[in-house]
Amino acid sequence: MDRIGIQEKIRSLSTKKIQNMYLNDFLLTWDKTMDELGAVFQVAEILRDMRNNNISPKVFDTGLAVSIFRDNSTRTRFSFASACNLLGLTIQDLDEGKSQIAHGETVRETANMISFMADVIGIRDDMYLGAGHTYMKEVSASVYQGYLEGVLPQRPTLINLQCDIDHPTQTMSDALHLINHFGGIENLKGKKIAMTWAYSPSYGKPLSVPQGVIGLMTRLGMDVRFAYPEGYNVMSEVENLAERNCHQSGGCFTKFNSMEEAFKDADIVYPKSWAPYHVMEERTKLLKVQDHDGLKKLEKKCLESNKKFKNWECTEKLMATTNNGEALYMHCLPADITGVSCEQGEVAASVFDRYRVPQYIQASYKPYVIAAMIFLSKFNQPAERLMSILEGNTSRWG
């Protein structure tokens, strides 16, 4: 990609209506218009092209990005770190284990105390149903109020790095991967994507990825085929939303009870384990009352139940039934690979191996998607700013 290519991308960005992104958060993809989602894809590509051409899009001379990880994370943590670094922001982690937040501080107070110089706040909070998204909205409202009250000199932008409902930095990266794989966002219309449950020997995987995928891909006009064993449903609000999306986008949303049906003639498959909604709901209740025996029993019951569906595995045989036997296999990683990371898992080793490079590329978009979300919330005229970066032509290194 040369400079003229980057210029063209910047010009096409300036046609989008994205005023509402300015000084705004990114919490759920379905809060955003199609133009806004398109702008994230476009800016992510532009920033990637710039970095690959050794042009530095550092727009902060100094600045702080707060990270709050309420669950373990490697790839999202590094993606956030990479995105912030590219733009010139320094990360300061709020480690609640080490902080006084554990001693009963209110969310509002802490949100303000960490934000006197914060330009961005990234939060991962995906463990408890009903909690993560609520917490993010509370933090966002707190710092906005702090800004209005004159406590904060700026309104920090909140980026959802995974909540109980959506995982927008993941699914936007997934979508950007599809856009590049199929040669344009318009080519996704009508493409069959099988988002399916798959067996895993581990317990309690969050619902945000399948929810985020069906919530986003239906907006892109795709033919979303959603399959899971009976009882493994996700939040009904998101299933309903996926259906509604199709009316607008011309996409489809169909549910199946077997991988076989969902995979048939699919262009893309995304087989991935998750815990049933009712289990996650019960788990949240037990966690709130610290019922450790109850939690152990629930885990045991859920793992027993999982075992009934060991045949939900993405095998070569199933892959052969997809469109030309060549569907694009996707995973948000890490996958449970049969015979590699576990005895029996989500995917056969040969399938995973064949798609290893595409999966790594899928993951590689995340830092740029995050950087684009931040960039678009910080600049009222993002196209103009990107053009001036291109003209300024500061080297990232050398």
Added chain:
Amino acid sequence: MDRIGIQEKIRSLSTKKIQNMYLNDFLLTWDKTMDELGAVFQVAEILRDMRNNNISPKVFDTGLAVSIFRDNSTRTRFSFASACNLLGLTIQDLDEGKSQIAHGETVRETANMISFMADVIGIRDDMYLGAGHTYMKEVSASVYQGYLEGVLPQRPTLINLQCDIDHPTQTMSDALHLINHFGGIENLKGKKIAMTWAYSPSYGKPLSVPQGVIGLMTRLGMDVRFAYPEGYNVMSEVENLAERNCHQSGGCFTKFNSMEEAFKDADIVYPKSWAPYHVMEERTKLLKVQDHDGLKKLEKKCLESNKKFKNWECTEKLMATTNNGEALYMHCLPADITGVSCEQGEVAASVFDRYRVPQYIQASYKPYVIAAMIFLSKFNQPAERLMSILEGNTSRWG
């Protein structure tokens, strides 16, 4: 605040005698002259104005700030991170749990080993009476010796982020809050400030805030009214110091045995819990010999004793007795709020709520106070340097 306003502040700074701050630490406010304290207030304001006007006071192209937190911290950690980032310094945390310091390394050796490229060292060490300040002086002497011996190419500046004796970044922020609230440092003369103990269900809160407050506010010519239940005294050295300060400043230092007396007609109230000096002293002894049973007994005894003083609460009724019933309520946060963070605590919820925004603003000065302490120790001609930053007019972001 426009550029002309900033220029005026810089000019007034250049009249102060502050040569001794250059290459020096900031350990205790009472080590500093009034001109030096005034310079910290002034530079903090200037740096805040600059950032709010999107002027970047980044004076380090690269550089390291070492942080050593021997106690949990959220707001001080973020304040230090913010201050360092604003000036261009990157924080490297010395986590003693993870480091070889736990294996018997001497302070001198570690202090030098972490300082080959360190411009600043920030330390919080407030748990043990007789330890924190001593440790800081040892670190400071070690790196100064290392500098003289040719081991270190620079002398790192040590900033006390809270010790057993003083909490200068807190109390200087408190004072700057008062200066702005009352419209100038000269307006603090004669103002009545009630620094009082308050009941809390928690145990072992450090003495450094009340000590730091009486040690600083008496120098500003305030009428300091210090109240605590019998037995809850602080270090007598600091009480004596507070008295001596008044001779110079024209302030007052009076002790009371009740909140009622201290609050009467007060312009400012600062009710806050702390552990009695003799308990902290005993605790230090028990900790040194790792007497866990003894520590548990001491905690129990102390909490029992606290309960006798549950009526030491900052209520609406007490607030009504202050000057026009409108004293400024202050707290270093987090506060124990009755019915919110605990059953019965330091302050009534309605009082706390009414003063929430002023308290947040009080806290917001800390990053700038820390940045000012660093700045003043790094520049021989701070006013000239600030003027050149103003003229350089580099954007912090955009």
Added chain:
Amino acid sequence: MDRIGIQEKIRSLSTKKIQNMYLNDFLLTWDKTMDELGAVFQVAEILRDMRNNNISPKVFDTGLAVSIFRDNSTRTRFSFASACNLLGLTIQDLDEGKSQIAHGETVRETANMISFMADVIGIRDDMYLGAGHTYMKEVSASVYQGYLEGVLPQRPTLINLQCDIDHPTQTMSDALHLINHFGGIENLKGKKIAMTWAYSPSYGKPLSVPQGVIGLMTRLGMDVRFAYPEGYNVMSEVENLAERNCHQSGGCFTKFNSMEEAFKDADIVYPKSWAPYHVMEERTKLLKVQDHDGLKKLEKKCLESNKKFKNWECTEKLMATTNNGEALYMHCLPADITGVSCEQGEVAASVFDRYRVPQYIQASYKPYVIAAMIFLSKFNQPAERLMSILEGNTSRWG
């Protein structure tokens, strides 16, 4: 050191054949040619001179350095942080305890996932024989493959911050200390260096320092005198390598069974404890099968065995037998000092004290050695780049 001195050093660098360092890792000193080692010494000196003259060698506008510490570390962690900061890189730590790597992710996947924007990866992995170096090669091969496959836009440089075989950032710092102490690398030829075991009450110290020292100093033409009690041998591959090195360098490698013989007439002494090779081998086996009882027994047995050699201590009496009684005492720190950090240890307090400053200076080279390794792998024409930094004359701070 003035600018003309720096220019001269840069010019002498340009005579060295170092093309192979470009885009390459630094894993073992014996993988490198003498010109390459010489270039590291030279660039380390140049970077130090620049920093000391307030010239900023920041060559990255933004950029990420990943650190992976699989063992506790203070000085190496700070050295890596300092080096990266000096060049403009921000560190992101991969804390495996907190990350999903603990849940069975493959090395290849994680290596790629953390490297989308990584310019450098620094790894310390010195606990298990046969593991550390192997892991580093695996990470290096993974990211190189990722680069070839188009997953990564750059090939991150891997720096060995200590493995089971070598500790190149330590031994290169040690060598640079000797070069400066004796006034030039050519003056090291024929100098007697006693690398000896010494008694310590602690257990399981890695072999990488003695191995690294004998592997490097024999290449510099030194007369390496290697002494340890029977059974305390290191990897035979490295002992053999040390012997072979001497054929090329004109150096000597002689083994002894007593400190007395090794110290006799020595110009330099490096007495330091380590665990016997066979113990480390057994330990690795037991760790793999998580045999905690076996590990405890092994530790006890090893400590008992150590006690037989309590007389392996660097005393004043032994120091008196060195060349003019004035051998340079070295240690990688922290040392076990008799009567200070333990009852009986590696070195007498008076010896340690007399050489405290030289030891601190020895340690001070490490940040610059690491920065030089990174610099040389990132620039095809390092001399030209250094010259342009000198001419650019950007202040590091001020």
